[in-house]
Amino acid sequence: MKKHEIAVIPGDGIGKEVVPPALEVLHTIAEVHGGLSFEFTEFPWSCDYYLEHGEMMPEDGIETLQNFEAIFLGAVGNPSIVPDHVSLWGLLLKIRRNFEQSINIRPAQYFKGLRSPLTNPNDFDLIVVRENSEGEYSEIGGRIHRNENEMAIQNAVFTRKGCESAMRYAFDLAERRNKHLTSATKSNGIFHTMPFWDSVFDVVKNDYPKVETNSSHIDALAAFFVSQPEKFDVIVASNLFGDILTDIGGAVMGSIGIAPAANINLNGQYPSMFEPVHGSAPDIYGKGIANPVGQIWTAKMMLDHFNEEELGEKLLDVIQEVIADDIKTADIGGKCTTDEVSTEICNRLRALK
Structure with a gap:
């Protein structure tokens, strides 16, 4: 046994x-x-x-x-x-x-009998792979001064190893599912970390030719989670972006209480x-x-x-x-x-x- x-x-x-x-x-x-x-x-x-x-x-x-x-x-x-x-x-x-x-996995899917706030949820079935150890939630940073000059600095930390391990986990999962992977990014607004994330993704995807890929900016992706959740299979995201997307996933299911x-x-x-x-x-x-x-x-x-x-x-x-x-x-x-x-x-x- x-x-x-x-x-x-x-x-x-x-x-x-x-x-x-x-x-x-x-x-x-x-x-x-x-x-x-x-x-x-x-x-x-x-x-x-x-x-x-x-x-x-x-x-x-x-x-x-x-x-x-x-x-x-x-x-x-x-x-x-x-x-x-x-x-x-x-x-x-x-x-x-x-x-x-270092990996956080959160699925979201349509349940018959569970009222989704979406007019037509279209039987969506997706899963978010979130990098879970670094990114925007690093402990690096601090505060200085305690007056009108007070300042807080929070440093996001993205390592090639951390990004790549999350992406490979997501690609392996996509291969077992519907062979589609979406990368959450924001390279049009975040100058260093997101272009780095995109570059790692572009390298890793060459090892998975059977998996269809696309990258989507997080703001648009959040909107698509609400308007077209059925279009997604596996999504790979940084620590913060994955956290946000999975709460949206729970909401469109009808309750974060079941996620x-x-x-x-x-x-x-x-x-x-x-x-x-x-x-x-x-x-x-x-x-x-x-x-x-x-x-x-x-x-x-x-x-x-x-x-x-x-x-x-x-x-x-x-x-x-x-x-x-x-x-x-x-x-x-x-x-x-x-x-x-x-x-x-x-x-x-x-x-x-």
Whole structure:
């Protein structure tokens, strides 16, 4: 039997409500499969943990997590008690950086039964590959002066290695999908980094002659995500551009609450991390109405990472069926509770035996 050892961090707010049902779904998948099992070890690291200990995770937290095959994260953040820059840099971004999770993957697709704000969504099915370790989110920069002359400088850092690894990952993914890749750029307005990004893309694409390519300026690309999402297959983008595009992707699906994400380590030396795109939503925590689909779809992405793509597709099919049958939480137009949605997903998975 193949066993996967997973570190689980429910985190803050609704993370604590949607992670347990997602784990139950994974246990059900293992039950249906028969040759697969999961061992979950939970860690209480969160903003509540910070209030008690003065840190988002213990000093040896990274060393502890390094022993696991993957990390399953709920949500991080509760700005009413801990500033976001403290919570994110103390946990989520600390894990991403220390474990060299240089690729972030976020899919978006049309779901029957999920009301898209688009008049005609045309069954779009796209995936954004985001460079996840540098770019516009580098830590390099600073502030000087504290008067009318105050100044802040934030340096964007683009390395050939970082750009190329994201692009090659995206090209490999496009080859397995519909053989089309779009590069997000802004070389008509950003003088150094975006022309550099474009030049790397032009070199890398020569190694993938079967993949059709185009480059699109980020402002136009954002508009096309809304007006023509069905035209896209795989999109590769820098850290900031990928972040923005994937929120638009969640919006055109009908809810960012169902969107999943994967933070991938490419060298195999450290675990990858899987988390939904949605935040901790402290305003609805404890009401039993949080949408579990984003966390469960994230579990599907973790199955894919473990080379269990067939099981992952079965799980996504069930998620789509449940939504199409109007078994939904209130945020996407339904009347069901968190547990009712996840229980129905588990029941339908068992019916696949």
